[in-house]
Amino acid sequence: MNPVLELQGLSKQFGQLKVTQNVNLSLHPGARHALIGPNGAGKSTLVHQITGLLKPSAGKVLLGGQDVTGLSPEKRVKLGLARTFQINSLFNNLTVAENIGLALQAREGMDGYLMRDITHDSALMDEAAVLLESLSLLDLAHRNIVELAYGQRRMIEIALALALKPRVLLLDEPVAGVPSTEGSRLFDLLERLPAEVATLVIEHDMDLVFRFAKRITVLVEGAVLVEDDVQAVRTDPRVRAVYLGERHEHAA
Numbered sequence: 001m002n003p004v005l006e007l008q009g010l011s012k013q014f015g016q017l018k019v020t021q022n023v024n025l026s027l028h029p030g031a032r033h034a035l036i037g038p039n040g041a042g043k044s045t046l047v048h049q050i051t052g053l054l055k056p057s058a059g060k061v062l063l064g065g066q067d068v069t070g071l072s073p074e075k076r077v078k079l080g081l082a083r084t085f086q087i088n089s090l091f092n093n094l095t096v097a098e099n100i101g102l103a104l105q106a107r108e109g110m111d112g113y114l115m116r117d118i119t120h121d122s123a124l125m126d127e128a129a130v131l132l133e134s135l136s137l138l139d140l141a142h143r144n145i146v147e148l149a150y151g152q153r154r155m156i157e158i159a160l161a162l163a164l165k166p167r168v169l170l171l172d173e174p175v176a177g178v179p180s181t182e183g184s185r186l187f188d189l190l191e192r193l194p195a196e197v198a199t200l201v202i203e204h205d206m207d208l209v210f211r212f213a214k215r216i217t218v219l220v221e222g223a224v225l226v227e228d229d230v231q232a233v234r235t236d237p238r239v240r241a242v243y244l245g246e247r248h249e250h251a252a
């Protein structure tokens, strides 16, 4: 099976500062991959190069085998790369279902229609309901965004990204700032993501990382320190030393 997202030697420098260094990463359909690393390791800079917000100094980004390194973020979205929307991209005074309907409509390239057209488009609204149900979010469908708790909004952002029918989903700190009382529902949602979508999560919360990911890439000072399955990363003394702040007992 070919990778759906491939980073080849991705490097980014700001002046003399090497922020990502020769990063290689492959995600296959259905991947559940986490990118972790201490503060300042270069995770956000790497993600910006994947989404197209930042141009790499060297290296390539391939989506479905196609070199997209020179393409705009919008073109990458059209080719199947979605990331969680920021909260301010939600329409606060519309319902959850209407927000999803708008995202579905945008995917079809029909943006520009008026809102009343969306609510009257029963096929679109049915599709929104099916998506929400698949994520166990149907109970929120008719709530206005303003009425939602913070963790619920974060879940709707993920649903919005999925409305674009991505092949690759980037989740940037999905539980950051979410109170622990709301955390378990968000964890459940992550377990209900479509099986075939390759997902890369950037997260500091190790509970989520260890529960969600099958593989983990550890980035330190912009370079990949280790990429392996969860168990191997959890017990890797180099990771414990640099990331978890523990001493590397066998260090020379």
Ligand SMILES: Nc1ncnc2c1ncn2[C@@H]1O[C@H](COP(=O)(O)OP(=O)(O)OP(=O)(O)O)[C@@H](O)[C@H]1O
Pocket: 014, 017, 019, 037, 038, 039, 040, 041, 042, 043, 044, 045, 046
């Ligand atoms: N536009 C820029 N110009 C100069 N330096 C930058 C720029 N963007 C990021 N950096 C530097 O690159 C390094 C990596 O930053 P980045 O935000 O990618 O790390 P991170 O792993 O996402 O950190 P965190 O976990 O704290 O969000 C930092 O030292 C940062 O100061």
